Amino acid sequence: AQSVTQLDSQVPVFEEAPVELRCNYSSSVSVYLFWYVQYPNQGLQLLLKYLSGSTLVKGINGFEAEFNKSQTSFHLRKPSVHISDTAEYFCAVSGNTGFQKLVFGTGTRLLVSP
Amino acid sequence: EPEVTQTPSHQVTQMGQEVILRCVPISNHLYFYWYRQILGQKVEFLVSFYNNEISEKSEIFDDQFSVERPDGSNFTLKIRSTKLEDSAMYFCASTERLGGNQPQHFGDGTRLSIL
Numbered sequence: 090a091q092s093v094t095q096l097d098s099q100v101p102v103f104e105e106a107p108v109e110l111r112c113n114y115s116s117s118v119s120v121y122l123f124w125y126v127q128y129p130n131q132g133l134q135l136l137l138k139y140l141s142g143s144t145l146v147k148g149i150n151g152f153e154a155e156f157n158k159s160q161t162s163f164h165l166r167k168p169s170v171h172i173s174d175t176a177e178y179f180c181a182v183s184g185n186t187g188f189q190k191l192v193f194g195t196g197t198r199l200l201v202s203p
Numbered sequence: 204e205p206e207v208t209q210t211p212s213h214q215v216t217q218m219g220q221e222v223i224l225r226c227v228p229i230s231n232h233l234y235f236y237w238y239r240q241i242l243g244q245k246v247e248f249l250v251s252f253y254n255n256e257i258s259e260k261s262e263i264f265d266d267q268f269s270v271e272r273p274d275g276s277n278f279t280l281k282i283r284s285t286k287l288e289d290s291a292m293y294f295c296a297s298t299e300r301l302g303g304n305q306p307q308h309f310g311d312g313t314r315l316s317i318l
Contacts, residue, residue: 121304132207132294132311133246140304179246189303190236190248190259191296 091116091182095194102201104172110165110197112154112180119185122163124154127177127196136178139163150174175201209295209310216285217318224280224313226295235278236296236307237270239263246294252278253301282315290317 092115102108114120121140125133137148144156154165163180177196183189208227216222228235237249251258252270269281278297282289292314296307 123306125309130311132209133296133309135306135308138304138306181246183303185303190251190261191238191246191307192248193246195245 091118091120091184091192093180093182093192093194095180095197097197098195099198099200102170102199104201104203105169107168108166108170108174108199110178110180110199112163112165112194114161114163114180114182116161116182116184120182121185121189122154122156123181123183123191124148124152124163124165125179125181125193126150127179129176133179136165170199170201172201172203174199207295207297207308207310209293209313211313212311213314213316215316215318218287219284222282222285222315224282224293224295224315226278226280226310227276228278228295228297229299229308230276232297232299232308234258234298234301234305235270235272236298237280238294238296238309240292240294240312241288242291249280249293285315285317287317289315291315 094113123138124136139146139156147153152167179196180194181191210225235252240246250260250264267283292312294312295310298305
């Protein structure tokens with residue numbers, strides 16, 4: 090079984106500042122890792138994913154994340170945020186075999202202010 | 204870009220009534236999922252579905268829930284006798300191929316409010 094921990098329920102940041110949203114996971118098998126973003130009144134949109142290979146993955150809207158197997162982390166970063174990045178961000182994990190469901194963290198609300 | 208569409212966007216129902224939530228997955232996708240998100244809580248897996256059969260279901264998905272693919276395009280979630288605690292956002296998702304490495308494409312959700 091897998092689990093995901095997002096310790097920060099809310100992260101306030103000023104526009105153009107860098108941000109890091111933390112995600113740690115637990116699993117007894119190899120996993121795939123995902124970050125999804127949810128804008129108000131919308132569904133979940135895939136930001137980026139780690140499947141294998143390079144541990145630094147780049148996604149849409151200037152976001153990137155680094156997979157760290159020893160620390161079982163997959164933190165999301167952006168060097169300079171915009172007001173439009175205000176949203177809920179979910180880290181998720183799935184197993185690497187068969188018909189695998191996504192297991193989500195509790196989400197982090199990113200609040201970008203001018 | 205192809206999208207997963209869900210209807211209705213908001214459903215208000217009296218407790219004890221049946222509801223059917225509808226989803227149209229991306230046309231060439233074969234694997235389907237339902238998730239729910241109770242207000243302020245995490246997104247939780249309900250059920251996965253392929254080839255007209257349930258592949259996996261969570262403990263949330265009890266006898267009150269059922270899923271169906273009534274035709275070549277729709278995928279539905281039915282709650283037979285709704286309870287107050289069924290109030291949540293329900294998301295449908297689909298993938299083209301099998302495997303945990305396949306990114307799931309989500310709809311915008313149906314907000315279900317039970318009175």
